[in-house]
Amino acid sequence: MSKTSRTSITMPSSAKKGAIIEIRAIAQHDMESGFRYSEGGKLIPRDIIRVFTCTYNDVEVFKADFYPGIGANPLIIFTTIATETGTLEFKWSGDDGYEAINQAHIIVS
């Protein structure tokens, strides 16, 4: 049972070679911590995004492990060096077969 959700990437579409660019990646997800109880007193099972990776022309440049301590709709802001024109691929994967992929292009001059 795989599921997915909306994601969004904010980053510059062009940059000078060697410049440090800031990337903001957000995914729509409840990040159910697994520590909460429903009104009936039942423990709500954990359902979170576990791993976020960013690849730059198929080379991994950033990875993060998420735990229940990350808030709902996880936003992560990180940096990378603009090395060449190409595609950045972002991938979120988590519990219950959750997977979301987003891409962004960059022109490096």
Next chain:
Amino acid sequence: MIEPTLTHQTSRRNWFKQLQSLGVLALGLWFSPLTAFAKKEDAAKAIQEITGGKLVQDGKVNLVIPPLVENGNLVVLKVSVDSPMTANDYVKAIHVIAEGNPLPNIFTAYLSPRSGSAKITTRVRLADSQTVWAIAQMNNGSFYRGSAETLVTLSACTELV
């Protein structure tokens, strides 16, 4: 003749009331926050697992969270490490640990010289007023740490739906 039975009834009622309050008290102790939240030892254990018992030096790591948080559900956390981020000297990973959360680990970010800078911003949950730690793992195997204290008025993680 009626009066004695009345007092007898009220005293029994009182006794039941007392028993009930005792029960509530016992339940309260059972579900006390101490059992639900990680203690400092848990955070120390999580740090121990990351470092493998190596010495963690203070400095280099700068962790920013608001000193007063109204709602612990969404707290902006910024962490940066003072590093040139070159092929010979860079930050391999940043681990963020919260002492007062049910699970001390918050996130781990893996960086490389291609990151350019060691700066991460994200939004976290904080269950209680506490100290949050950031541990930076350098490429040469050394560890640095930084911390920030915060006051949380509305807790996250364990509230009812």
